[in-house]
Amino acid sequence: MTSSKDLIQQARATTDDVPIIPRKGLVVVTCMDTRIDPLAMYNARVGDVHVIRNAGGLVNGDVLRGLLISQVRANTTAIDLVMHTDCAVQGLEDREMRSKLGSQSLEFGGFDDLEATLRSGVASLRAAELLPHRDRITGYIFEVETRRLRRVTE
Template structure:
């Protein structure tokens, strides 16, 4: 039951018709998308994007803060000038609080040696998870974070969106 065991066989089929081997590195639409790692979201199909057109940074929740390092590299080294932040309905980030998650991690570590427990506890206490309860507010906050952040280019166009996992629809929030 390991998903990776299918990789080589499935990839051989993909390679048969692959014809995008000569795309330039910089995204053609000068666009970067931040979106959730949620397995139900296909941001290429849902937004009509083709390979080579956009950077896509995915993480838990589609957090702009978590994506900052990639946004900086994308803008300064690969020429993107537009950021679109997507959060989505029914997101796992609305189902927990950081203190709860920290407790789960610490409790999983209970049988470990003292020094390892200490490392795990300190690490998880110092980690931000960027969970949220109000979906629309979370999008607005992320967009504002990028607009206010001095590492993000002033000329970058920044928009915020909600993707509906129930019907595949996107809606612009800001």
């Protein structure tokens, strides 16, 4: 039987040769959804890409902060924004969430049109002048039903 100590040592061994600079120079911004496995989606392994996740895969200030650090400190040059079908944030109502939580001040970023929201996120990143590299920003929809990535933007 394998002990937890053995497992921890194995995990340490597998990260020993992992570079801090992503091998593929890519950052994937995507949703926290359990059905999304970014490494499997790209046939990648630990060390290949940076992954930034939040509810919805929405572009916000913290995503931009991560992208700036990734490009400036870890030499990444490409960004894939990946939203997905059947997302829990799609159709989410701030009013409903506020009522359930008893708070009037929070915003949850619920959206209706998946493709329009993705295009808008890509456009806002392409317009973010602080980002050193903005010429390889692409929007994809991950179709959870087929487990395929569909490119939406140029």
